[in-house]
Amino acid sequence: MSKRILLIDADILVYQTACRAEKPIDWGDGFWTLHSFEDEAVLDLEKRIASIKETLKGDELVFALTTTEKNFRKDVYPLYKSNRKETRKPLVWKPLRDYLHANYTTFERPGLEGDDCLGILATKTWVGNPERILVSIDKDFKCIPCTYYNLDKGTTIEIDEYGADYWHMLQTLTGDATDGYPGCPDIGPKTAEKILKGVIEKVQEGMPNSPLTPYGKRLYMWDAVVNTYEKAGLSEAVALQMARCARILRACDYDFTNKRPKLWEPPKA
Numbered sequence: 001m002s003k004r005i006l007l008i009d010a011d012i013l014v015y016q017t018a019c020r021a022e023k024p025i026d027w028g029d030g031f032w033t034l035h036s037f038e039d040e041a042v043l044d045l046e047k048r049i050a051s052i053k054e055t056l057k058g059d060e061l062v063f064a065l066t067t068t069e070k071n072f073r074k075d076v077y078p079l080y081k082s083n084r085k086e087t088r089k090p091l092v093w094k095p096l097r098d099y100l101h102a103n104y105t106t107f108e109r110p111g112l113e114g115d116d117c118l119g120i121l122a123t124k125t126w127v128g129n130p131e132r133i134l135v136s137i138d139k140d141f142k143c144i145p146c147t148y149y150n151l152d153k154g155t156t157i158e159i160d161e162y163g164a165d166y167w168h169m170l171q172t173l174t175g176d177a178t179d180g181y182p183g184c185p186d187i188g189p190k191t192a193e194k195i196l197k198g199v200i201e202k203v204q205e206g207m208p209n210s211p212l213t214p215y216g217k218r219l220y221m222w223d224a225v226v227n228t229y230e231k232a233g234l235s236e237a238v239a240l241q242m243a244r245c246a247r248i249l250r251a252c253d254y255d256f257t258n259k260r261p262k263l264w265e266p267p268k269a
Helices: 010-020 038-056 093-103 114-123 139-143 161-174 189-205 214-231 236-246
Strands: 004-009 023-026 032-035 060-064 131-136 146-150 155-159
Touching: 004 010, 004 038, 004 114, 010 038, 010 060, 010 093, 038 060, 038 093, 038 131, 060 114, 114 131, 114 139, 139 146, 139 161, 155 161, 161 189, 161 214, 161 236, 189 214, 214 236
Parallel strands: 004 060, 004 131, 131 146
Antiparallel strands: 023 032, 146 155
16 A cells, blocks of 8 residues: 655645734733744644644655745746735744754745645655645645645545646636736636637537547647637737746656756647
């Protein structure tokens, strides 16, 4: 029986735990302070880790963290996440990150978000081919082919290659207001779904005895995305820029030797 490895989104785990550790004190006369006890925060973090491990029966844990260095997507699209205001990190945010690095197996790489690290770990080849479960609360992980456990909902779903590629193309069309890349003007989720599913259904109807491969589906969806951008007066280059922002890295998108991302390239006929 193969090992089960839990790939855990440490960004959300650390942030939530650090926030829970903050305690306000009203000293009177309008004077307030905020404090955290690091030891208590570490204990809380350990309890949450133990709960995840027990719930999912994990044999090994790997914690993925976002680098504190510049995100590579800012070189792709300079306005990436520029809409986010600078917010104060919780008091024990850094000590908890340091604690994970010192006491657990962690994966953090220059220029990458924790999401990218998880996507790489979920799709790379492992010795012994262990079972892997990606653990987070982020909907964006639908664009990674993996077994995904939603920590908030307590649900597990299987995402295949087509489903992951479909979500990537959907995000390319709709953009992501939270991450600050706009996508294609006036294209919301319902319209994007109609475009992508419509093109696959139309192509498949014309060749009922020859099911499309995942690569074929990817090719037709990309053509539909480019056509949608061009109808909006935008070029394929803009569509590619948005696709590279939307793409959570997989193992094929990463240069392990030089430890840097390889920008996503669209499929070719």
